[in-house]
Amino acid sequence: MDQYINRTLVHKQHSKNVLLSNLRRILPRALPLETMELAAGHVSPEDYQLLLRVYRPLGCPTILGQGKRYILREFLGALRLTKGQYQEVLQALPEETSQEFTRLYSPHQDSRERTRYYLESPVDDDLLNRIIKQGGKAEYYIDNGTQARASAILESLGYPQVPQEDIRDIFLANMVVDTSHEFFFEHPNEHVPGIMILEACRQMIIACSHSFGGVSREHSHMILDLLEARFTGFLELYAPIILRAEVIQKREHRGAWTSVTLDITIHQNGSQLGRVTCSGSTVGSGAFKRIRRLKRDELGLLPFIPGPDLDYTLLVKPQEESVWQEARLQELNLKTLVLRVPPRDTRPPNRGVYDFVLVVSGAGSAKGQCTLASRLSNGLLRFTLESLSRTEEEQLELILKRYCKVPERAVI
Known part of the structure; x- marks a missing residue:
């Protein structure tokens, strides 16, 4: 019986997106x-x-x-x-x-x-x-x-008394091909799509790093730096597919892979139909965040425009008042908000400090304080963000990256 790998091994939220089963080290x-x-x-x-x-x-x-x-x-x-x-x-x-x-x-x-x-x-x-x-x-x-279960038993025992040369860094898995998958089979196809094969190989290097390379799945990230493929035939939908991954280069620190290169060959019906070279490096969560922060300056300089279908609610109010007003986003980044705030009366907007709450469907919320910086044309108001906690800033960063876009004119 096939043993589907746990979705957390390849950092997936839904099991339907896992493309590997029967992951195992080749048996001694x-x-x-x-x-x-x-x-x-x-x-x-x-x-x-x-x-x-x-x-x-x-x-x-x-x-x-x-x-x-x-x-x-x-x-x-x-x-x-x-x-x-x-x-x-x-x-x-x-x-x-x-x-x-x-x-x-x-x-x-x-x-x-x-x-x-x-x-x-x-x-x-x-x-x-x-x-x-x-x-x-x-x-x-x-x-x-059966091979996968036997491999798991021997892994759990630590291969006692088995000569080291018989514990080989060669790993096997079956590729899962679900023809009802709405992404890989968004149109009728009579063979396995190439993009699905590449994703299975990408999952292979991640799963092997966690299962056999001693890499923590909770506190580490795999940074992929090479994915090179060559195919010599089509993979059929109806026959089992085996991925065979051999480690051809690796570096370790304290028993865990810090970098690895896999030579992945793809087999079906006794024939090798493709070869993918895949390499990557693993870093801890803290180091990954530091690497990504190198580009965070852009998030405070570029104008991000919310998507036309973004489902959100934005509320603002002067700090000294208790009544919230709903506003519409026109532009935002990590330093400013450009909003359209309907006037409640004939008084001009207060130039003091405002509270704001931004709630995005499916992404959570970000809240903090902002100061009215200027009045723009067409009744728009520009606010400067103030006093955001690290947690709120990270949440706003997620909203910018996932749900907003920078217009072409801003990056020319």
């Missing part, structure tokens, strides 16, 4: 006897039985070394191929993969002088799946959901 090819003994005493009986379905004991020398150990089910001797099976696999492989296949498999004569082909060294997981499929070894295939 073998587990020492001590690892399974420890698992027996520390995981649930159901989880231990799942590990026994994935790994089987083997006490004879193998391509993975001497001694008794538990071998990943796919690597058992049943992966030996008859001459006919060998030829079927070879004919089904593309040229670049067939060369690797012939290098990894060697012919041997059994006691009846029949030729059998044996795997001489560990094989890449994508080629392995092709061998299982084309060689008629489907009973040895481990489905993606």
